[in-house]
Amino acid sequence: MDVLNKLSIVVVLAFFAGCNSGTTPTPTPQKSEQDKKLASIIKSRGLTGVPKATSTIPAITDPIAQLGKRLFFSKSLSGNRDTACVTCHHPQLGGGDNLSLSVGVDADIPDLLGPGRTHRIDAMHSDGGPTVPRNAPTTFNIALWKTFLFHDGRVELNADDTIRTPDVAFNNGDPQAGINLVHAQARFPVTSKEEMKGFAHDDKDNQGIREFLAQRMGGYGSGHAADPLLDNAYWLEKFRTAFNQPNATAEALITEQNIAFALGEYQRSQVFTSTPWQKYVSGDTNALSPSAKNGALLFMNTSEEGGANCASCHSGDFFTDEGFHNIGMPQIGRGKGNGADGVEDFGRFRETKLEIDKFTFRTPSLINVEMTGPWGHAGAFTSLEAMVRHDLKPQQSVDNYDFSQLSQNGIQNLDVMKENTQKALDHPNFAISEQQFSDAQVTDLVNFLKALTDPCTKSKTCLTPWILDSKDDLDPNGDQLVPMGAGL
Ligand code: HEC
Ligand code: HEC
Structure with missing residues (x-):
């Protein structure tokens, strides 16, 4: 009855509106001139509003993405255990660091992200300014790039579907690049002295530092010998759970390849396109x-x-x-x-x-x-x-x-x-x-x-699944980065 009453009012109003304008009213709002022009552009360019991934996107709840999140927030992946990926790519900072130019290792306050993060004046190559020469791009929607990563595209998909990285000559495929561009990229921040490697590991080449870090986390090989007091049970348990291999050894599971793969899956789950x-x-x-x-x-x-x-x-x-x-x-x-x-x-x-x-x-x-x-x-x-x-x-x-x-x-x-x-x-x-x-x-x-x-990128609640915080069970070695800084 109530609904009918309302309906009849609408009909009557519509009738009068129709009389006033002298045209038959339509239930949908008239498209403006702007809408008509845009509709024709959208149609002729085949736009859908939804950028397409060329591969399957993992959910953030995926066990490998969950492991990747822990790794992404872990300073264990830097030579001197003072920098994590999240240092420069925090979800609440738009997937970047909110700085013109990044500051990686040897910061005054290692866990302080964003404005106010500064390089220690007594650190190697300190000049009072930021250490990294380029702006940190967002990791949001990183899975949607088809061909190039980095500002200069130095991780790229070759015409023959191999992946070129800075470890091999231009146009060549890197046999260690892994399964996609994001996996391939994740092996490089740890090789940059300013970003993560630090200056105390000059004896190690790119592969050398990657393996050293994996061994130090896993408690095997020369990486373990360099830091024998680290508690390694935490990471072994996390890797076993993520890869569903409850009896595998650290040596088999905590490898530089599995680290890069997990970091990649975490980042690839960051698809924010509902605009x-x-x-x-x-x-x-x-x-x-x-x-x-x-x-x-x-x-x-x-x-x-x-x-x-x-x-x-x-x-x-x-x-x-x-x-x-x-x-x-x-x-x-x-x-x-x-x-x-x-x-x-x-x-x-x-x-x-x-x-x-x-x-x-x-x-x-x-x-x-x-x-x-x-x-x-x-x-x-x-x-x-x-x-x-x-x-x-x-x-x-x-x-x-x-x-x-x-x-x-x-x-x-x-x-x-x-x-x-x-x-x-x-x-x-x-x-x-x-x-x-x-x-x-x-x-x-x-x-x-x-x-x-995408409004999700503005909301801490919405971003929570991608953030690790002090409530989560912590790495006993104190390597989990618990960010400080404006808005965090
Ligand atoms: C000290 C800051 C810093 C740290 C730490 C850092 N990054 Fe970055 N990241 C950057 C900068 C700067 C660039 C752009 C470099 C360039 O293009 O030459 C970049 C580029 C990237 C890109 C490519 C983005 C694009 O649009 O192509 C990805 C993905 C990425 N980083 C992921 C990671 C991961 C994973 C880690 C940890 C293993 C990490 N970063 C650690 C600063 C950092
Ligand atoms: C000729 C190609 C080209 C055209 C045309 C162009 N852009 Fe760009 N735009 C770029 C490139 C390349 C960059 C990055 C350049 C760099 O960092 O050195 C960029 C950067 C940007 C950025 C910064 C993005 C970021 O993440 O740093 C914005 C915003 C932007 N463009 C908007 C626009 C708008 C708005 C227009 C039209 C008025 C426009 N662009 C026209 C190529 C173009």
Whole structure:
């Protein structure tokens, strides 16, 4: 009865509304001009809003992913037991570290993550600034990359489906790379002195340090001899449970390959793509604000169509072509040893040695980009608005670059930033054609980018399954990183 009453009211109201406008009312809201334009773009580009993985994604409850989480949060994987993967890739910091440039080993406070993390002044190679020359990308959605990992793609899928890593020459396959790109990548942070290896293990090559760490955790071989007092029962029990091999020995289970595999499965479970944009593409026209819709049109349309052509590089449902482009990103920090003074970063050129690849970097995915700042391969932009203005007008952005946006202490080579970045802007491969845009349009673009955020990435409750905290049973060796820092 009640329902019928309500229905009849709706019908009557609809009838009057219909009379007033002189048209027959439709039950679904009218699509705006913006919606119609976007619908045609979505259709013609075959967008679904859901980026597809090429392999099966493990659930975070998967026993191997659970083991991977413990490993990811463990300082046991660093030479001096002071740094973990999570040091630079915390889920509550957008899967990164919220720093322009990372600080790995020898931090003043090893468990302090994010802003305020500093390098010990008496540590090897200390210069008062961050130790790592590039910005830590997010581990979120890492399973969705098809071909390249790292800013310069130095872990990549070759045409013959083998995986190239920095351990082998360009175009070759690394027989130890493991089963996918994420597994392959996970074997490298431990080989970088600044990230995890530390400076006390110079006698070990890449494979040497990996095996040393596995042996130290497992309590066998020369790794055990170096630290005989460590309690090894904890990890043996965890590996036996995860691999469902209750009687296997540490030597058989706690191997560098199994460590990398588990780290990879944990990271691959971090798929966060339920965005307002996805809802919009699947038909919910209210999922985006009018400003975000304007932004979407600017983003998708070419310059001839009055757009900013962002989607020419940030294409498809994952918002990346997985290509390499030179967009003249400000070069700050220590650099990768390139250029006359060694403080430049030649990006993809470092791998291919082709002049056309100089200063090019992999197009980042923009899903959750709101959460993954600072932005750019060296973290030069600390606001999304400044980042977007750069993508629109790189020369002007570099000329007017606001150094005060960098709050991290001691970032190196700011005095030569403009001079060095100009080389990228002047290189023939420079890829942006600049156009005029209004402040309102920049706001629209930023609002569109914010519609690419999965709300889970903003919620500690939602992220809890991916976080290890002090309530979990702890490694008796004190190696589990219990993060401190803003927002943690
Ligand atoms: C000291 C900070 C630091 C630590 C510790 C660290 N990383 Fe990273 N990570 C980075 C930086 C910086 C990059 C980008 C490097 C580059 O592209 O040259 C990166 C890149 C990555 C990438 C590639 C992301 C992409 O989009 O291609 C993955 C995956 C990753 N790290 C996982 C890990 C894992 C697993 C560990 C632990 C074994 C780890 N990281 C430890 C800073 C760190
Ligand atoms: C020519 C290809 C290209 C075009 C066009 C382009 N981008 Fe980019 N974009 C890139 C590359 C490459 C990077 C990373 C460069 C680097 O770090 O050196 C990037 C970085 C970004 C970032 C930072 C992401 C991060 O995780 O650090 C944002 C945000 C972004 N672009 C948005 C846009 C917007 C908005 C537009 C349109 C106004 C646009 N881009 C146009 C290639 C492009």
